[in-house]
Amino acid sequence: MKIRYVYLCLGLLLTSHSALSKSAPLVSIPTHDAFFNAIKAHCGKAFKGTVSKDNVGNTFGGAALVMHVRYCSENEIQIPFHVGDDASRTWILTKTGSGLMLKHDHRNEDGSFHTSTMYGGHTVDEGYAQVQSFPADAYSKKLFIESGIAASTDNVWQIMIYPNRFSYRLIRPAREVQVDFNLESPIDTPSAPWGYGD
Template identity: 85%
Template structure:
Protein backbone atom coordinates (compact mmCIF):
# COMPACT_ATOMS: atom_id res chain seq x y z
CA UNK A 1 0.00 0.00 0.00
CA UNK A 2 2.84 2.39 0.85
CA UNK A 3 4.43 1.67 -2.52
CA UNK A 4 1.10 2.36 -4.29
CA UNK A 5 0.67 5.69 -2.45
CA UNK A 6 4.21 6.70 -3.37
CA UNK A 7 3.46 6.08 -7.05
CA UNK A 8 0.23 8.08 -6.83
CA UNK A 9 2.03 11.00 -5.18
CA UNK A 10 4.80 10.83 -7.78
CA UNK A 11 2.22 10.84 -10.56
CA UNK A 12 0.45 13.84 -9.06
CA UNK A 13 3.75 15.68 -8.74
CA UNK A 14 4.57 15.04 -12.40
CA UNK A 15 1.12 16.24 -13.51
CA UNK A 16 1.40 19.29 -11.26
CA UNK A 17 4.85 20.19 -12.61
CA UNK A 18 3.63 19.78 -16.20
CA UNK A 19 0.76 22.16 -15.49
CA UNK A 20 3.11 24.70 -13.95
CA UNK A 21 5.49 24.42 -16.91
CA UNK A 22 2.81 25.64 -19.32
CA UNK A 23 3.45 29.18 -20.48
CA UNK A 24 1.08 31.68 -18.89
CA UNK A 25 -1.09 33.56 -21.40
CA UNK A 26 0.13 37.04 -22.22
CA UNK A 27 -1.94 39.81 -20.73
CA UNK A 28 -3.43 41.74 -23.61
CA UNK A 29 -3.68 45.47 -23.00
CA UNK A 30 -5.07 47.25 -26.09
CA UNK A 31 -2.74 50.25 -25.86
CA UNK A 32 0.33 47.99 -25.46
CA UNK A 33 -0.76 45.80 -28.36
CA UNK A 34 -1.40 48.79 -30.62
CA UNK A 35 1.99 50.28 -29.75
CA UNK A 36 3.85 46.99 -30.24
CA UNK A 37 2.10 46.26 -33.55
CA UNK A 38 2.74 49.77 -34.89
CA UNK A 39 6.50 49.24 -34.47
CA UNK A 40 6.34 45.64 -35.70
CA UNK A 41 4.71 46.89 -38.93
CA UNK A 42 8.11 48.35 -39.87
CA UNK A 43 9.97 45.07 -39.42
CA UNK A 44 12.81 44.63 -41.89
CA UNK A 45 13.21 48.36 -42.50
CA UNK A 46 15.82 50.88 -41.36
CA UNK A 47 15.44 54.60 -40.78
CA UNK A 48 17.79 57.52 -40.24
CA UNK A 49 17.34 59.76 -37.23
CA UNK A 50 18.41 63.07 -35.83
CA UNK A 51 18.69 64.48 -32.33
CA UNK A 52 15.74 66.75 -31.58
CA UNK A 53 16.45 67.34 -27.88
CA UNK A 54 19.71 67.21 -25.95
CA UNK A 55 20.04 69.44 -22.92
CA UNK A 56 23.71 68.59 -22.34
CA UNK A 57 24.66 68.80 -26.01
CA UNK A 58 26.43 66.56 -28.50
CA UNK A 59 25.55 63.17 -26.97
CA UNK A 60 26.15 61.35 -30.25
CA UNK A 61 28.54 63.81 -31.87
CA UNK A 62 28.02 64.13 -35.60
CA UNK A 63 27.53 60.41 -36.15
CA UNK A 64 24.87 59.07 -38.50
CA UNK A 65 22.03 57.61 -36.40
CA UNK A 66 20.12 54.62 -37.75
CA UNK A 67 17.50 52.32 -36.24
CA UNK A 68 16.82 48.95 -37.86
CA UNK A 69 13.61 47.11 -36.95
CA UNK A 70 15.33 43.84 -37.62
CA UNK A 71 13.84 40.82 -35.90
CA UNK A 72 10.19 40.51 -34.87
CA UNK A 73 8.06 37.82 -33.25
CA UNK A 74 4.65 37.97 -31.60
CA UNK A 75 6.32 38.78 -28.28
CA UNK A 76 9.66 40.51 -29.08
CA UNK A 77 11.10 43.14 -31.41
CA UNK A 78 14.85 43.72 -31.75
CA UNK A 79 15.89 47.17 -32.94
CA UNK A 80 19.64 47.69 -33.45
CA UNK A 81 20.59 51.36 -32.98
CA UNK A 82 23.66 52.29 -35.01
CA UNK A 83 25.70 55.35 -34.04
CA UNK A 84 28.04 55.84 -36.98
CA UNK A 85 30.00 52.59 -37.35
CA UNK A 86 29.16 51.56 -33.77
CA UNK A 87 26.57 48.76 -33.91
CA UNK A 88 26.95 47.75 -30.25
CA UNK A 89 23.47 48.84 -29.15
CA UNK A 90 20.18 46.99 -29.63
CA UNK A 91 16.84 47.96 -28.14
CA UNK A 92 14.74 44.93 -27.22
CA UNK A 93 11.01 45.50 -26.80
CA UNK A 94 9.19 42.51 -25.32
CA UNK A 95 5.75 41.48 -24.09
CA UNK A 96 6.15 40.03 -20.60
CA UNK A 97 2.65 38.88 -19.72
CA UNK A 98 2.21 41.91 -17.48
CA UNK A 99 3.01 44.66 -19.96
CA UNK A 100 5.95 45.75 -22.08
CA UNK A 101 9.65 45.67 -21.23
CA UNK A 102 12.47 47.65 -22.84
CA UNK A 103 16.04 46.40 -22.54
CA UNK A 104 19.30 47.79 -23.92
CA UNK A 105 21.59 45.05 -25.20
CA UNK A 106 25.16 46.39 -25.34
CA UNK A 107 27.97 44.33 -26.87
CA UNK A 108 31.74 44.54 -27.12
CA UNK A 109 33.44 44.44 -30.52
CA UNK A 110 33.82 40.65 -30.32
CA UNK A 111 30.09 40.19 -29.71
CA UNK A 112 30.41 39.43 -25.99
CA UNK A 113 28.16 41.28 -23.56
CA UNK A 114 29.37 44.67 -22.38
CA UNK A 115 29.69 45.06 -18.60
CA UNK A 116 26.81 47.54 -18.79
CA UNK A 117 24.06 45.68 -20.64
CA UNK A 118 20.42 44.63 -20.42
CA UNK A 119 19.40 47.70 -18.47
CA UNK A 120 15.99 49.17 -19.03
CA UNK A 121 12.54 49.13 -17.53
CA UNK A 122 8.94 47.94 -17.62
CA UNK A 123 5.67 49.73 -18.23
CA UNK A 124 3.78 50.62 -15.06
CA UNK A 125 0.52 51.69 -16.71
CA UNK A 126 -1.38 51.22 -19.96
CA UNK A 127 0.28 54.19 -21.64
CA UNK A 128 -0.98 55.20 -25.08
CA UNK A 129 -1.05 53.51 -28.50
CA UNK A 130 1.59 56.03 -29.60
CA UNK A 131 3.68 56.42 -26.43
CA UNK A 132 5.02 54.04 -23.78
CA UNK A 133 7.28 54.81 -20.81
CA UNK A 134 9.78 52.50 -19.13
CA UNK A 135 11.09 53.61 -15.70
CA UNK A 136 14.40 52.02 -14.69
CA UNK A 137 13.88 48.61 -13.09
CA UNK A 138 15.58 47.18 -10.00
CA UNK A 139 18.32 45.41 -12.01
CA UNK A 140 19.16 48.61 -13.87
CA UNK A 141 19.29 50.72 -10.71
CA UNK A 142 21.70 48.26 -9.08
CA UNK A 143 23.83 48.20 -12.24
CA UNK A 144 23.97 52.00 -12.39
CA UNK A 145 24.98 52.29 -8.72
CA UNK A 146 27.65 49.62 -9.16
CA UNK A 147 28.92 51.46 -12.26
CA UNK A 148 29.16 54.78 -10.40
CA UNK A 149 26.36 56.52 -12.30
CA UNK A 150 23.74 56.71 -9.55
CA UNK A 151 21.99 59.64 -11.30
CA UNK A 152 20.81 57.15 -13.93
CA UNK A 153 18.65 55.35 -11.36
CA UNK A 154 16.00 57.99 -12.14
CA UNK A 155 16.05 57.15 -15.85
CA UNK A 156 12.79 56.86 -17.72
CA UNK A 157 12.96 55.75 -21.33
CA UNK A 158 10.15 56.55 -23.72
CA UNK A 159 9.35 55.31 -27.19
CA UNK A 160 6.89 57.10 -29.46
CA UNK A 161 5.46 55.78 -32.72
CA UNK A 162 3.46 57.90 -35.17
CA UNK A 163 2.75 57.34 -38.88
CA UNK A 164 5.71 59.47 -39.94
CA UNK A 165 8.03 59.33 -36.91
CA UNK A 166 9.54 57.02 -34.31
CA UNK A 167 11.21 58.64 -31.29
CA UNK A 168 13.49 57.31 -28.58
CA UNK A 169 13.73 59.53 -25.50
CA UNK A 170 15.65 59.40 -22.22
CA UNK A 171 14.60 61.65 -19.36
CA UNK A 172 15.61 62.11 -15.74
CA UNK A 173 16.10 65.20 -13.56
CA UNK A 174 18.37 67.64 -15.42
CA UNK A 175 18.75 65.26 -18.39
CA UNK A 176 16.83 64.86 -21.62
CA UNK A 177 17.84 63.49 -25.00
CA UNK A 178 15.58 62.48 -27.87
CA UNK A 179 16.25 61.05 -31.31
CA UNK A 180 13.55 61.20 -34.00
CA UNK A 181 13.56 58.79 -36.93
CA UNK A 182 11.91 59.52 -40.27
CA UNK A 183 9.54 56.60 -41.00
CA UNK A 184 8.49 58.01 -44.36
CA UNK A 185 11.91 57.46 -45.92
CA UNK A 186 13.38 54.00 -45.27
CA UNK A 187 17.08 53.63 -45.99
CA UNK A 188 19.31 50.66 -46.86
CA UNK A 189 19.41 48.21 -43.98
CA UNK A 190 22.78 48.05 -42.18
CA UNK A 191 24.59 44.81 -41.50
CA UNK A 192 23.49 42.86 -38.44
CA UNK A 193 25.18 43.75 -35.15
CA UNK A 194 27.03 41.24 -33.03
CA UNK A 195 24.86 38.53 -31.55
CA UNK A 196 22.00 39.01 -33.99
CA UNK A 197 23.16 37.17 -37.12
Protein backbone atom coordinates in the same frame (compact mmCIF):
# COMPACT_ATOMS: atom_id res chain seq x y z
CA MET B 1 -7.57 5.71 4.58
CA LYS B 2 -7.27 9.36 5.59
CA ILE B 3 -3.75 9.56 4.12
CA ARG B 4 -5.01 8.20 0.80
CA TYR B 5 -7.80 10.77 0.80
CA VAL B 6 -5.35 13.60 1.43
CA TYR B 7 -3.10 12.43 -1.41
CA LEU B 8 -6.12 12.15 -3.71
CA CYS B 9 -7.20 15.72 -2.90
CA LEU B 10 -3.68 17.04 -3.45
CA GLY B 11 -3.47 15.23 -6.76
CA LEU B 12 -6.75 16.71 -7.92
CA LEU B 13 -5.70 20.21 -6.87
CA LEU B 14 -2.36 19.96 -8.67
CA THR B 15 -4.02 18.57 -11.80
CA SER B 16 -6.60 21.37 -11.78
CA HIS B 17 -3.92 24.04 -11.26
CA SER B 18 -1.83 22.61 -14.09
CA ALA B 19 -4.82 22.57 -16.44
CA LEU B 20 -5.75 26.14 -15.54
CA SER B 21 -2.16 27.34 -15.99
CA LYS B 22 -1.98 25.87 -19.47
CA SER B 23 -5.32 27.30 -20.58
CA ALA B 24 -5.06 30.71 -18.90
CA PRO B 25 -4.31 33.39 -21.51
CA LEU B 26 -1.53 35.92 -21.06
CA VAL B 27 -2.64 39.37 -19.99
CA SER B 28 -3.39 41.44 -23.07
CA ILE B 29 -3.48 45.21 -22.71
CA PRO B 30 -4.91 46.90 -25.84
CA THR B 31 -2.61 49.92 -25.72
CA HIS B 32 0.46 47.69 -25.33
CA ASP B 33 -0.64 45.46 -28.21
CA ALA B 34 -1.35 48.43 -30.49
CA PHE B 35 2.03 49.98 -29.64
CA PHE B 36 3.94 46.72 -30.19
CA ASN B 37 2.16 45.97 -33.47
CA ALA B 38 2.71 49.51 -34.81
CA ILE B 39 6.47 49.05 -34.43
CA LYS B 40 6.35 45.49 -35.72
CA ALA B 41 4.67 46.75 -38.92
CA HIS B 42 8.05 48.26 -39.88
CA CYS B 43 9.98 45.02 -39.47
CA GLY B 44 12.89 44.68 -41.87
CA LYS B 45 13.19 48.42 -42.50
CA ALA B 46 15.81 50.93 -41.41
CA PHE B 47 15.46 54.66 -40.84
CA LYS B 48 17.72 57.67 -40.38
CA GLY B 49 17.50 59.59 -37.12
CA THR B 50 18.03 63.16 -36.00
CA VAL B 51 18.47 64.52 -32.48
CA SER B 52 15.47 66.68 -31.63
CA LYS B 53 16.23 67.25 -27.92
CA ASP B 54 19.53 67.25 -26.06
CA ASN B 55 19.87 69.54 -23.06
CA VAL B 56 23.52 68.56 -22.54
CA GLY B 57 24.56 68.76 -26.17
CA ASN B 58 26.56 66.62 -28.60
CA THR B 59 25.51 63.30 -27.04
CA PHE B 60 26.26 61.38 -30.22
CA GLY B 61 29.10 63.55 -31.49
CA GLY B 62 27.36 64.37 -34.76
CA ALA B 63 27.50 60.74 -35.96
CA ALA B 64 24.92 59.35 -38.37
CA LEU B 65 22.06 57.72 -36.45
CA VAL B 66 20.21 54.71 -37.85
CA MET B 67 17.62 52.38 -36.35
CA HIS B 68 16.81 49.02 -37.92
CA VAL B 69 13.70 47.04 -36.98
CA ARG B 70 15.70 43.89 -37.62
CA TYR B 71 13.88 41.02 -35.92
CA CYS B 72 10.24 40.57 -34.95
CA SER B 73 8.40 37.66 -33.36
CA GLU B 74 5.07 37.38 -31.61
CA ASN B 75 6.59 38.55 -28.31
CA GLU B 76 9.90 40.29 -29.15
CA ILE B 77 11.24 43.05 -31.38
CA GLN B 78 14.97 43.73 -31.77
CA ILE B 79 15.97 47.19 -32.96
CA PRO B 80 19.70 47.83 -33.47
CA PHE B 81 20.62 51.50 -33.04
CA HIS B 82 23.73 52.42 -35.03
CA VAL B 83 25.73 55.51 -34.09
CA GLY B 84 28.12 56.04 -36.98
CA ASP B 85 30.31 52.91 -37.17
CA ASP B 86 29.36 51.94 -33.61
CA ALA B 87 27.01 48.95 -33.84
CA SER B 88 27.09 48.15 -30.13
CA ARG B 89 23.48 48.98 -29.24
CA THR B 90 20.29 46.95 -29.69
CA TRP B 91 16.96 47.88 -28.16
CA ILE B 92 14.93 44.80 -27.23
CA LEU B 93 11.20 45.21 -26.70
CA THR B 94 9.48 42.20 -25.13
CA LYS B 95 5.91 41.28 -24.20
CA THR B 96 6.18 39.81 -20.70
CA GLY B 97 2.59 38.75 -20.05
CA SER B 98 2.10 41.61 -17.62
CA GLY B 99 3.24 44.46 -19.84
CA LEU B 100 6.19 45.49 -22.00
CA MET B 101 9.88 45.45 -21.17
CA LEU B 102 12.62 47.50 -22.82
CA LYS B 103 16.23 46.35 -22.53
CA HIS B 104 19.44 47.80 -23.97
CA ASP B 105 21.78 45.08 -25.23
CA HIS B 106 25.28 46.57 -25.39
CA ARG B 107 28.09 44.57 -27.02
CA ASN B 108 31.77 44.99 -27.63
CA GLU B 109 33.01 44.87 -31.20
CA ASP B 110 34.01 41.21 -30.78
CA GLY B 111 30.39 40.39 -29.89
CA SER B 112 30.98 39.91 -26.16
CA PHE B 113 28.70 41.64 -23.69
CA HIS B 114 29.70 45.11 -22.57
CA THR B 115 30.11 45.56 -18.81
CA SER B 116 27.05 47.81 -18.93
CA THR B 117 24.33 45.86 -20.70
CA MET B 118 20.73 44.72 -20.46
CA TYR B 119 19.63 47.74 -18.49
CA GLY B 120 16.15 49.09 -19.02
CA GLY B 121 12.73 48.89 -17.47
CA HIS B 122 9.15 47.65 -17.55
CA THR B 123 5.89 49.45 -18.13
CA VAL B 124 4.01 50.31 -14.93
CA ASP B 125 0.68 51.26 -16.51
CA GLU B 126 -1.24 50.84 -19.75
CA GLY B 127 0.39 53.89 -21.36
CA TYR B 128 -0.85 54.87 -24.79
CA ALA B 129 -0.98 53.18 -28.18
CA GLN B 130 1.55 55.77 -29.37
CA VAL B 131 3.75 56.19 -26.26
CA GLN B 132 5.12 53.80 -23.64
CA SER B 133 7.40 54.62 -20.70
CA PHE B 134 9.96 52.33 -19.07
CA PRO B 135 11.31 53.46 -15.66
CA ALA B 136 14.66 51.95 -14.68
CA ASP B 137 14.20 48.55 -13.03
CA ALA B 138 16.01 47.17 -9.96
CA TYR B 139 18.71 45.44 -12.03
CA SER B 140 19.47 48.67 -13.88
CA LYS B 141 19.62 50.77 -10.72
CA LYS B 142 22.07 48.33 -9.14
CA LEU B 143 24.18 48.33 -12.32
CA PHE B 144 24.22 52.13 -12.49
CA ILE B 145 25.26 52.48 -8.84
CA GLU B 146 28.03 49.90 -9.24
CA SER B 147 29.18 51.71 -12.40
CA GLY B 148 29.43 55.05 -10.58
CA ILE B 149 26.55 56.71 -12.47
CA ALA B 150 23.94 56.85 -9.69
CA ALA B 151 22.12 59.73 -11.42
CA SER B 152 20.96 57.20 -14.02
CA THR B 153 18.86 55.37 -11.42
CA ASP B 154 16.16 57.96 -12.18
CA ASN B 155 16.18 57.12 -15.89
CA VAL B 156 12.89 56.76 -17.71
CA TRP B 157 13.04 55.65 -21.33
CA GLN B 158 10.17 56.42 -23.66
CA ILE B 159 9.41 55.09 -27.10
CA MET B 160 6.92 56.87 -29.34
CA ILE B 161 5.43 55.46 -32.51
CA TYR B 162 3.32 57.53 -34.91
CA PRO B 163 2.44 56.90 -38.58
CA ASN B 164 5.38 59.03 -39.75
CA ARG B 165 7.77 58.98 -36.77
CA PHE B 166 9.51 56.69 -34.27
CA SER B 167 11.16 58.42 -31.31
CA TYR B 168 13.47 57.19 -28.57
CA ARG B 169 13.68 59.44 -25.52
CA LEU B 170 15.66 59.36 -22.27
CA ILE B 171 14.61 61.59 -19.39
CA ARG B 172 15.70 62.08 -15.80
CA PRO B 173 16.16 65.16 -13.63
CA ALA B 174 18.33 67.67 -15.53
CA ARG B 175 18.73 65.30 -18.50
CA GLU B 176 16.74 64.86 -21.70
CA VAL B 177 17.71 63.48 -25.07
CA GLN B 178 15.46 62.41 -27.91
CA VAL B 179 16.14 60.96 -31.34
CA ASP B 180 13.43 61.01 -34.03
CA PHE B 181 13.35 58.66 -37.01
CA ASN B 182 11.43 59.48 -40.19
CA LEU B 183 9.30 56.43 -40.97
CA GLU B 184 8.27 57.84 -44.35
CA SER B 185 11.78 57.50 -45.77
CA PRO B 186 13.29 54.02 -45.29
CA ILE B 187 17.00 53.67 -46.04
CA ASP B 188 19.29 50.77 -46.88
CA THR B 189 19.54 48.35 -43.97
CA PRO B 190 22.87 48.41 -42.13
CA SER B 191 25.06 45.43 -41.30
CA ALA B 192 24.20 43.28 -38.28
CA PRO B 193 24.84 44.78 -34.86
CA TRP B 194 27.82 43.50 -32.94
CA GLY B 195 27.23 40.07 -31.47
CA TYR B 196 24.29 39.19 -33.72
CA GLY B 197 26.01 37.62 -36.72
CA ASP B 198 24.72 38.08 -40.28
